[in-house]
Amino acid sequence: MEKNSSNMIPLTENSPHKKEMVCIFGTGDFGRSLGYKMLQCGYSIVFGSRNAQTSSLIPKGTEVLSHREAAQKADIIIVAIQRQHYNFLTELTEVLHGKVLVDVSNNLKINQYPESNAEYLAQLVPGAKVVKAFNTVSAWALQSGTLDASRQVFVCGDDNKAKQMVMDIVRTLGLTPLDQGSLLAAREIENYPLQLFPMWKFPIYLAIGLSAFFFFYSLIRDVIYPYVHENKDLSFFIVISIPNRVCPIVALILLALVYLPGIIAAILQLHRGTKYSRFPDWLDKWMLCRKQLGLVALVFAFLHVLYTLVIPIRYYVRWRLNVYVISQIKDNRTDPFNNTNGWISDSYLALGILGFFLFVLLGITSLPSVSNSVNWREFRFVQSKLGYLTLILCTAHTLVYGGKRFLNPSMYRWYLPAAYMLSLIVPCIVLAIKFVLIFPCIDRPLTQIRQGWERNSKGSKQSYYNDSKSAV
């Protein structure tokens, strides 16, 4: 492309009869894989290497030259070399002048170097147009053609035309280019493949912490207390009974924590009288991981459902039911049907079923392909309206579970209330505040603020950049 001698001839993306020549520096695993793939897609490939002899591993139909010779043959040079070997490129400065240098490198650790590899490359070869790309693609995926993981190739660079050329190559290889802006973005792009579920860390650690706390809390109440007071060995409770107590508690608290930041944000906005002022950092971060919090909560709810459904198969439960029947026979009595118990038992189960069903629905709509096919209004309806309905149902499920026992003092063991009572604190607070917030006298000013109205518009001196995260 970019043939300097023939500027008057229209640039065509692919000239009709001969294929574009691309140079690859480095004959390592990734360089060869990329070269092989590009060859398949119709490009001519020339490799640049320290020892310019064709190895048997090099794809057929390509040649290996010295770096200098190879660079002269193409307008695009893919630098498939590790950062620590970039130095020799300074010797090629004049050959690389005006060429597009594609940095495909990755580091071993996040923020390993002060500047990104691509920016370092741009400093080394000032005359070249450096573009960052392909670092998220694995060599094996390129070879095998089975790109199970992401097809997305993040591209950034300061020169738009060079970026377009690289993005055309990406598209031709059957991948999806995503323009990330200027070369400054290279740092983030280089960190990306080293990340392991960054948005999930806080929700997962929080869930683990809550689970551990409630596990030991229930252990004390349900295993150690009976052992101390009645000398009963209920240690096998730690396998199903206690997990089935921990799971719904953690699920309910996490679900409430999904909606808590929105409520805090609303109070802050009402208090400040504007949406154009920055939220505290912790609130920003919390709001960005709400989806992950909700999905972790769904996991715990799912486990709770499975643990609950196997109850009648458990040996312990069957044994207890048998003992109960036998005791009735021995006492020659038949316990009459208690209508209230029938109502409570069925309501508790029905609320749980409906809550879980809505929870699953929320989970399905958060699948990328589903949320892509709804419009903004529909997405808001599902995630906000149905979300609160889920929270209400699940909270009611827990309240009814308590049933008559709810404030019964005999439920306290060593002054510890039942674990499910602790789990109700956060959701009840969230629902109470939300209930206040939907009162017209509070909802109206809040809606105005969110549409850009400001109580003291004179006083607002915050920069626009604060704005970017403040809306709920």
Add this chain to the structure above:
Amino acid sequence: MEKNSSNMIPLTENSPHKKEMVCIFGTGDFGRSLGYKMLQCGYSIVFGSRNAQTSSLIPKGTEVLSHREAAQKADIIIVAIQRQHYNFLTELTEVLHGKVLVDVSNNLKINQYPESNAEYLAQLVPGAKVVKAFNTVSAWALQSGTLDASRQVFVCGDDNKAKQMVMDIVRTLGLTPLDQGSLLAAREIENYPLQLFPMWKFPIYLAIGLSAFFFFYSLIRDVIYPYVHENKDLSFFIVISIPNRVCPIVALILLALVYLPGIIAAILQLHRGTKYSRFPDWLDKWMLCRKQLGLVALVFAFLHVLYTLVIPIRYYVRWRLNVYVISQIKDNRTDPFNNTNGWISDSYLALGILGFFLFVLLGITSLPSVSNSVNWREFRFVQSKLGYLTLILCTAHTLVYGGKRFLNPSMYRWYLPAAYMLSLIVPCIVLAIKFVLIFPCIDRPLTQIRQGWERNSKGSKQSYYNDSKSAV
């Protein structure tokens, strides 16, 4: 782009060194958000406003000018103003001549105005090239970068080149442009973000109607009848027992209604001897919402499964089993194992399990990302073959559930048959007609008709446009 003075120089999508200038009319929430996002992606932005003074809310690096001055600086002008303020644009007609005007507006109600906002804009400024775009994107999503909902931007316009320019901007912002054709499509595009699951309305209302009917029907048979005749208070049945009767009934009927329109269409085509004649409107609409009908049916089937699986945990069920055991003891008898009951109970459960499993499979294949990765033949195989198999299994499940009681007159209460018997009517009709339709003597002419053959090809005077919806 489109520089009139330099037509001989090849147009490049992005000139290498300086970034394209875009003008935004209006400094409201959406205009600022869009400007901020475009600035991030490398565009130069100038705002046009009534009072041309830089507000603190305006993104840094942009300037605010009068509408006239701002418009002169760019070839693309994004009109981020509400429709009722469009009038002043008539004064700028000569400045806007030949420019691309992007209408991003939305209305508050569906079909609020006689013509779409974009068409109105095109009438006001006849010399400009009006393109409709960005109306489905939320300001907040642009700001926060977390485009959870749709990344799709619908674009339409009468000038193809202008449309391409706007689509390039859309792509650069990391969104997906979808060309919707000429400006006539603007009306539909403007209605789109106001819609709340339009395709789901009919299935959901139908499901609610059916549920209500069968709920009261079961209420009469299972709660009021025993109360009147035996003075038994079974009111707690409305929590689980009756919903678990309503859910499978509604699920089965809805599933049958998914396949009924295809059968009606086949009969109509056989009768008319051609596929090139339009179906009645109700049939067209019915056929277009089959996927949604099926998914609503799946929801009811899912609830039925959950309601069924909690049966053994219910207090009522446990009490009844206890009473049964105690009564055997008191009578000093042990009811022998009834082999037929064993068969019926297990068959009924197994058919339900397999039917539900296939139903879930159908649901998964209707996820956009899954249905995108299968070819047409595979999609047809799953949705048609597996779909009918699901219907057969679920119908059989209900038939076996009836079991020996099926036509037992003692099952009638106040001359009302059991609700599940009513639910079998539609599926049995569908399966019976489908069974007839796969007979070779009927299947052969039908296949021919669907491949374009016509019984009286002379007589076919229907316009081609009728064709567009008639194939099944």
Add this chain to the structure above:
Amino acid sequence: MEKNSSNMIPLTENSPHKKEMVCIFGTGDFGRSLGYKMLQCGYSIVFGSRNAQTSSLIPKGTEVLSHREAAQKADIIIVAIQRQHYNFLTELTEVLHGKVLVDVSNNLKINQYPESNAEYLAQLVPGAKVVKAFNTVSAWALQSGTLDASRQVFVCGDDNKAKQMVMDIVRTLGLTPLDQGSLLAAREIENYPLQLFPMWKFPIYLAIGLSAFFFFYSLIRDVIYPYVHENKDLSFFIVISIPNRVCPIVALILLALVYLPGIIAAILQLHRGTKYSRFPDWLDKWMLCRKQLGLVALVFAFLHVLYTLVIPIRYYVRWRLNVYVISQIKDNRTDPFNNTNGWISDSYLALGILGFFLFVLLGITSLPSVSNSVNWREFRFVQSKLGYLTLILCTAHTLVYGGKRFLNPSMYRWYLPAAYMLSLIVPCIVLAIKFVLIFPCIDRPLTQIRQGWERNSKGSKQSYYNDSKSAV
């Protein structure tokens, strides 16, 4: 496009005021549907036909000419004719010279002809630029606009510019073009719509085979043996009891078979001392269908879960529990609670629940839209780490299920061990070898080999092409 007379004028994708003209040969169902759709998207359409008279079925606004006249009017000619009628095109060779011919045809059988239809067309009209496209799109989907199935259009051709022109049309129609390279790929593209889940065949046949074997094996042990020895009729076991024995066994074996090829590959690589040598064909194929194997295993696990959860509802189970209680009463005894049984029963259930949960998680991450949104490292973490954890949990679930009975000789019937014991063979082998492979002294050389190191790099004379599949 490609106007020979005006090479100095920049080529624009769509000229601003008049729409591009496209010619369609053939007025059959597909030709008309495509023409109608292109007309909607702004193209001018002219049909070429044997009898050049406008039929009522032809979309309004188009004309029907003779093939020769129609071809002269456009640069792109879509050949919507069946292959057996291609011959007449030889007469038009001089008219078609330099034009883009788009082959949209499909065959009725896989590999029906020695060469692909598109290559055949290129031989017939040597001067034309043949592009293969649109063959995977159904006429009905084009008409109705409801492209439920794939929006992907595979495009291939030897002329890059012609290919780009066709890909632009594909994009304008709202479809996604996928460049498949040169015209050689046409054969594969033509076979694609005839395929019915090709990657699923081996896993499904394997699952059916295993299911049949274990079904008859369990039939002998659980139905025929009691009938012969105790004259008990347990034939109704074939409905739920035996399927619920077969499903977990097949699921566990298939899950182990997902991880076996990776282990075999690792041993082969360690033995050969290089990754640059081709695996046997069976191993390649096995490795490519691991995802499908895993999903089939998930299906069986899902059925196992449903079959297990309905256990307490089964008439047989309720009857047996009743008999057990009554027998205790009659003998005037109450079986004491056995703590070991409590532990075993709960552990077995808990392991199964956790294993199933992780299994579902693996299934969800294999959804295309989910796996597209994770990076390579995350995908590897989920599919490898979580996958092995799932296998460990499911194997432990089966081991604990055996419990005390595990090596009890009374469990052998006709010298046949219990079926679940057979199912443990493969997973235990896989886990044992994997355990050896993660020892540092073995893991280190293996990692080096996978990064490209070779034990005898002099001796490696394999061609690069072998490389393309050998990495794990």
